[in-house]
Amino acid sequence: MKKICSLLLLMLLVMASCQHQSASGSKKEGVVFDSVVVDSTTRLNADTETPNGELSIRMVYAKPLGDDPQSVEAAWKINKALLSSDLLMSDYMTGVRPSVTKGLTPKGYMEKALGQVSANFGKRYLADNMELFKEMADFSPTYNRSYTVHTKVHQVSDSIVNYVADTYYYDGGAHGQSVTWARNFNPHTGAAVTLADILRPGYEAPLTMKIMTELIWQFKVKNLQELQDSACVFMDMAVYIPKNYIIGSKGITFIYCQDEVAPHAAGEIRVTLTNKQLAELKRKK
Known part of the structure; x- marks a missing residue:
C-alpha cells in the first residue's frame, strides 16, 4: 500500500527564501523580515x-x-507566536511546532514547520479522496482541492508592525473560503500589540458601539435592527469586536472575515475608526 501511495503522491516541494523588504530598514526596528515559499501538488493519479x-x-x-x-x-517570539496561532489550519498542524534550538535558524525553523504542513496537507488529501476517486473516477474535477496562505508585513511605527495573511481554502462545493488573519507586533520585544495596549481599560463597550455606529452608516441603514434585518449583518448575534484588526498610523481597521457576520455574498467587511474617533478611548502617553 505504501508503494502504491508513493507512486500516486507527487510532492513538488519548493522551498526558497526570498529577501522580504524590511519593515523600515533601520536597526531601530529590532528585527527584519524574510520569507519562505512552499508549493506542493498532490495527485490522485x-x-x-x-x-x-x-x-x-x-x-x-x-x-x-x-x-x-x-x-x-x-x-x-514572533515566529513562535505565528506557528502557535490559528493562522494556519489546525487540520495540517500535527507535528508542526519544532522546538527552538541554537542550531536552528529562524529560516530553518520556519522551513521545517511549513514542510510538515505541506506533508500533512498531502496525506490528508489522499486519505480523504483516494478511495472515493477509485470508485468514481468519472467525477474527477470534484476532487480538486487548494489551500493558499500569502502573508505580508507593514511597519506602522517604531513600535508596531502589522502582520497580515490572506488565506483561501477550497474543499469542494460551490465556493471556497477566504480569510484575512491580522495581528500586530512590537519589533523590539516580539510581543503582540493588542487593543488593551493602546486603549484605556473599559474600552470594550464604547468601542463596540463605535463599530456598530460605523456599520450603520456604512450600510446606509438607520439603526441596528435595520442592519440586522435589511443588510443581514449580525443577524443572529450581538455586535462584537473582531479578533482581526490592523493598528495603523491614522486609526484602526477591524476585519470581519467572509461568512463571519454576514452571508457569503457580502464578502469581507472592514470598519475603520480614525484616531479622532478613538481619541477618548486612547491611553494617555
Whole structure:
C-alpha cells in the first residue's frame, strides 16, 4: 500500500527564501523580515495533472539583526507566536511546532514547520479522496482541492508592525473560503500589540458601539435592527469586536472575515475608526 501511495503522491516541494523588504530598514526596528515559499501538488493519479490538491504558502518570518540578544529573542517570539496561532489550519498542524534550538535558524525553523504542513496537507488529501476517486473516477474535477496562505508585513511605527495573511481554502462545493488573519507586533520585544495596549481599560463597550455606529452608516441603514434585518449583518448575534484588526498610523481597521457576520455574498467587511474617533478611548502617553 505504501508503494502504491508513493507512486500516486507527487510532492513538488519548493522551498526558497526570498529577501522580504524590511519593515523600515533601520536597526531601530529590532528585527527584519524574510520569507519562505512552499508549493506542493498532490495527485490522485500520477499519470494526469488533475485531480489534485494544491498548496501554496508564502510565509514571512522574523529574523534578528546580527547577534543582538534582544533582537534574537524578539524574532523567535514572533515566529513562535505565528506557528502557535490559528493562522494556519489546525487540520495540517500535527507535528508542526519544532522546538527552538541554537542550531536552528529562524529560516530553518520556519522551513521545517511549513514542510510538515505541506506533508500533512498531502496525506490528508489522499486519505480523504483516494478511495472515493477509485470508485468514481468519472467525477474527477470534484476532487480538486487548494489551500493558499500569502502573508505580508507593514511597519506602522517604531513600535508596531502589522502582520497580515490572506488565506483561501477550497474543499469542494460551490465556493471556497477566504480569510484575512491580522495581528500586530512590537519589533523590539516580539510581543503582540493588542487593543488593551493602546486603549484605556473599559474600552470594550464604547468601542463596540463605535463599530456598530460605523456599520450603520456604512450600510446606509438607520439603526441596528435595520442592519440586522435589511443588510443581514449580525443577524443572529450581538455586535462584537473582531479578533482581526490592523493598528495603523491614522486609526484602526477591524476585519470581519467572509461568512463571519454576514452571508457569503457580502464578502469581507472592514470598519475603520480614525484616531479622532478613538481619541477618548486612547491611553494617555
